[in-house]
Amino acid sequence: MTTPSAKALVPFVSVDNMMRLIHHIGIQDMLRDLASYIEADFKRWELFDKTPRVASHSDVGVIELMPTSDGEAYGFKYVNGHPKNTSEGLQTVTAFGLLADVYTGYPVLLTEMTILTALRTAATSAMAAKYLAPKGSSTMAMIGNGAQSEFQSLAMQAICGIDTIRLYDKDPAATDKCAANLAHTGLTVVKCATPEEAIEGAHILTTCTADKQNATILTDNMVGAGVHINAIGGDCPGKTELASGILTRSDIFVEYPPQTRVEGEIQQMSPDHPVTELWEVITGAAQGRSGSRQITLFDSVGFAIEDFSALRYVRDKIKDTPFHYDLDLLADPDDPRDVFGMLMRADQS
Amino acid sequence: MTTPSAKALVPFVSVDNMMRLIHHIGIQDMLRDLASYIEADFKRWELFDKTPRVASHSDVGVIELMPTSDGEAYGFKYVNGHPKNTSEGLQTVTAFGLLADVYTGYPVLLTEMTILTALRTAATSAMAAKYLAPKGSSTMAMIGNGAQSEFQSLAMQAICGIDTIRLYDKDPAATDKCAANLAHTGLTVVKCATPEEAIEGAHILTTCTADKQNATILTDNMVGAGVHINAIGGDCPGKTELASGILTRSDIFVEYPPQTRVEGEIQQMSPDHPVTELWEVITGAAQGRSGSRQITLFDSVGFAIEDFSALRYVRDKIKDTPFHYDLDLLADPDDPRDVFGMLMRADQS
Incomplete structure (x- = not known):
């Protein structure tokens, strides 16, 4: 039917591909790399746009958005916390995240973050322990x-x-x-x-x-x-x-x-x-x-900056690997003012 | 390799599938339907968790997250606003959105919202005009x-x-x-x-x-x-x-x-x-x-509630249609405490 242009496509890392990426890099190397990315971002802490997470609470859990930006890239994570989930065979915490280009506002990466959050949390703990233990x-x-x-x-x-x-x-x-x-x-x-x-x-x-x-x-x-x-x-x-x-x-x-x-x-x-x-x-x-x-x-x-570091890392590492595929997430009409025309032409093709 | 369980999969509506869905329903019927969903949510306005959008501003634009919840479902939209984009062949506004189950915190729909926002904005305007014009x-x-x-x-x-x-x-x-x-x-x-x-x-x-x-x-x-x-x-x-x-x-x-x-x-x-x-x-x-x-x-x-109505509508309407496919977005180990074991087993299979 329609063939979206490259600008309209967002690289996506599924759970399966995240696991492949981790094994491709090696989990210990990846933990070390993530700690380096997090440490680099903590060193430039002051330039980040910081806000406490935006939480929506219910009786049984919380759903949160954790955004931040360094002025060039913008990232956010969606994460839930439902302690009762485990007893129902579900994860207490699931997450996914997105990185976008601040200059255009266009997303450049969508990725699972349930596994990635586990790694970034551990990498942050170890990075802190390196200074404090x-x-x-x-x-x-x-x-x-x-x-x-x-x-x-x-x-x-x-x-x-x-x-x-x-x-x-x-x-x-x-x-x-x-x-x-x-x-x-x-x-x-x-x-x-x-x-x-x-x-x-x-x-x-x-x-x-x-x-x-x-x-x-x-x-x-x-x-x-x-x-x-x-x-x-x-x-x-x-x-x-x-x-x-x-x-x-x-x-x-x-x-x-x-x-x-x-x-x-x-x-x-x-x-x-x-x-x-x-x-x-x-x-x-x-x-x-x-x-x-x-x-x-x-x-x-x-904190959101740790997720941002992890998103940066995944964006950098998936290049030239097969561990991602493109999602047709963004509408991209030939004429940016002609969303309606794109929609109408889609019916004829 | 690994086969994720149904719980780990999130239905995704691409731009292409959104356009197919609109033509399948008919654009005028869809605008009327959306106005009905929005009107229904405005009628129960007081029960929503409301917050102004969470914005990250730069010199050239803004990236925003717009979350809300009715206590049963949680929705948010990612949207950018970059007026200078048009001159570079890009959209001023692009958007995508997510609906999740408040009880589990698990996402249940990911969808493009560039086109959907255009429809919900028009439906909201007409719904208001019905009362005010x-x-x-x-x-x-x-x-x-x-x-x-x-x-x-x-x-x-x-x-x-x-x-x-x-x-x-x-x-x-x-x-x-x-x-x-x-x-x-x-x-x-x-x-x-x-x-x-x-x-x-x-x-x-x-x-x-x-x-x-x-x-x-x-x-x-x-x-x-x-x-x-x-x-x-x-x-x-x-x-x-x-x-x-x-x-x-x-x-x-x-x-x-x-x-x-x-x-x-x-x-x-x-x-x-x-x-x-x-x-x-x-x-x-x-x-x-x-x-x-x-x-x-x-x-x-x-406002976020209008996007929430549109997300509810798409969730309801894609059932029994081919206009979506599943994304492997959520890690779902057999034992919820054993994310690491799932990761290790993925390397052997």
Whole structure:
């Protein structure tokens, strides 16, 4: 019938093609690459158009849009969060994203982001740990062994040199799943029966549980001096994982304070509780880890710029690969003022 | 390789399939149907989650996200506005949209919306005119003969009984294009050399020009008693089409005041200039046209609920048609916690 021009076509990366792309690059290389892209964008943090995510809440979950722009490219992610979905055989979180050209407003990439978000979240955690975790860290406790746990473990291995993962989940089946998935990765994996056992000897404590209510995955007395806490499970109002006493004793690093104060662990604290923005650590404007007994806490909720970095990366990497195909998403009449004529001619051809 | 489950697949309507769908239904029937869906949603206006569009501005244009929800479905539209695009052979406006299930957060429809927006904008204008234009209106002046002009003309014909269109554009080629496109529609089309000539005897004055700066397409002395003005070209800060004197003499109807006060014709007026919300006219809570000498003005900027109605309509209409295909957009592992395992298994199959 009609043959759309190249301008009207948007490259699309399906779930299947995203998996192929990851295997083509190698998951550890891809985690390292993503961390580099994210780090590069954190270094130019100030030039981004930033806004807290635009959320639509219901009784059972939330649907969010996360837009940002660096002035040349514009990206956004659609993401839902429905903790009850798992019990119905569905994903708690699904996502897709789009990158567009600011100069024309035309989209240039549409991609699945359920898997890509798992990778960018892990890459962000490891990138932060590179600046904040104790020097020579080799052991991570992984509390919560759901969909994010393997990605966290591999990113900490690839980027921070972690060689041992101590797993704990209140559901032993989740721990078994995670341990089996990490079996041939070169990591030493230890299954633990309690959170206390999991954190024994760990330099990095990663919490990533899906509890919706304010929970206390880590109590104050569990956290000793000198560790780095990577708290990624608290990501919406009413959802936290750490005892407030831990927050009081920690130096807290965040992505974007207006969003973190609503969604992160620090929603438990006063609105002016001191935090350091991670991008300032990366540019050198603020100090990261300052001593061996300091407790550092990355209160991560996920920010649009990390998705933007991941979209940039996918756009760059799919070039000259077969891992995408074109969608006829944009109308492109020969005469831009003649949308109607294009429509009428389509009926005759 | 992997075969995604039905839950992971999202029906997609391409530009080509949208054009087929329109011809399958018939453009006039589709405009009438869309007006009905929009009217139904305006009747239940209060239950929608409403927010002004989320805009990212640059020197040359704007990219916007327009989300809304009725509690059962969630919809958003991506749309750009780049007036300079036309001179580069590109569309000023391109758009696509998504509908999702609020209960699961899973997308259920992805569709082109460049053409669909043209239809919903025209259907909204005609739906408003049904309530606001003088009884027995038969003639419309169409000032600005760009991409929206034919859709406006056909919607006013289908929904309000307009039989004569008087065209004016500062570029005669645009008028020629519009007149040629309307040649076999049953409308009497009159090409006019000046705006003054175009409005002679017209009951409805539609302005839809693409000028970026504050322009005066209609001056105060051009607008006599008893007409309905359908002002759709003013849709961003700094872009207006009407002399402020016209606004002073008109009863002004708007979609969503927080957005219209920034983007519409009333950005020229004080922030508390009286306006009536269109949905209140439709429910009967407020009066529409009250007399034969009244000037009514629909200061339309386009609102997310209109796109939501259009998305609902497309979702309903593509069922049992071939005008869509499935996109592998959502990861759907057998075990929702095992995204990593799905990824690893994809490499072996």
